[in-house]
Amino acid sequence: MTQLERQTLLIDADDTLWENNVYFERAIARFMEMVAPDPETRPAVREIINREERRTIAECGYGLESFQLAIGRAFRAVAPERWNPAAEAAIGALAASIASEPIEFVPGAEATLRYLSARHRLILMTKGDFAEQSRKVALSGIGPLFEQVHVVAEKNTAAYEEKLTHLDSDPLQSWMIGNSPKSDINPALAAGLNAVFIPHPWTWVLEHDEILPQPGRQCLHLERFTDLQLHF
Numbered sequence: 001m002t003q004l005e006r007q008t009l010l011i012d013a014d015d016t017l018w019e020n021n022v023y024f025e026r027a028i029a030r031f032m033e034m035v036a037p038d039p040e041t042r043p044a045v046r047e048i049i050n051r052e053e054r055r056t057i058a059e060c061g062y063g064l065e066s067f068q069l070a071i072g073r074a075f076r077a078v079a080p081e082r083w084n085p086a087a088e089a090a091i092g093a094l095a096a097s098i099a100s101e102p103i104e105f106v107p108g109a110e111a112t113l114r115y116l117s118a119r120h121r122l123i124l125m126t127k128g129d130f131a132e133q134s135r136k137v138a139l140s141g142i143g144p145l146f147e148q149v150h151v152v153a154e155k156n157t158a159a160y161e162e163k164l165t166h167l168d169s170d171p172l173q174s175w176m177i178g179n180s181p182k183s184d185i186n187p188a189l190a191a192g193l194n195a196v197f198i199p200h201p202w203t204w205v206l207e208h209d210e211i212l213p214q215p216g217r218q219c220l221h222l223e224r225f226t227d228l229q230l231h232f
Helices: 021-035 039-060 064-078 085-099 109-117 130-140 157-167 181-190 225-230
Strands: 008-011 121-127 148-152 174-178 194-197 219-221
Touching: 008 157, 021 039, 021 064, 021 085, 039 064, 064 085, 109 121, 109 225, 121 130, 121 157, 130 148, 148 157, 157 174, 157 181, 174 181, 181 194
Parallel strands: 008 121, 008 174, 121 148, 174 194, 194 219
Antiparallel strands: none
16 A cells, blocks of 8 residues: 555554553453452453443443442452452552553654654544543643544544544545554444554453454554554
């Protein structure tokens, strides 16, 4: 694929520009040490965590508060007899440990964004808790490279359609770039955008999905974020 004329590039943040889910996985690993010392029981416990995360997302959206609530509920489901103020404090500490993690860019992300911003229209589009995501953007220092920054409660087809209208952008010259088939790729393609899938080894299990091609839309699969420079 040759490099394109000026395009509108919507770019995901967590696990596309910087590390995110690995910190949650480390917290879950510590949770497992607390409630499931037997490795054979951990797959079943993980299913309980996934179930509770789906439940809390439906109730109160994404973010650390939702995660803390989910693993607290999972603790009470797995080891109700051990739930006490000390356990509750330990769950709170796990969530706090995630909040304290620094911004760690994926390799080459900053340089690639600078390259792209000189050639295309960049829009940062991330989902989650508004305050948490806005804080990460501020800490990252990359906000000035984007024309706009949007934090949305959910990335679904309607959200992409609304953004296209708001941006007054031609769908055929618009791309969503991210690591999540469920949130970045499939709904963007369904809304009429093109997409770029850049897999990440720590993509959240609840974001896994089969990519569904759409007639007349392009979906590039790239190995790393820096590969965008070869196409845009």
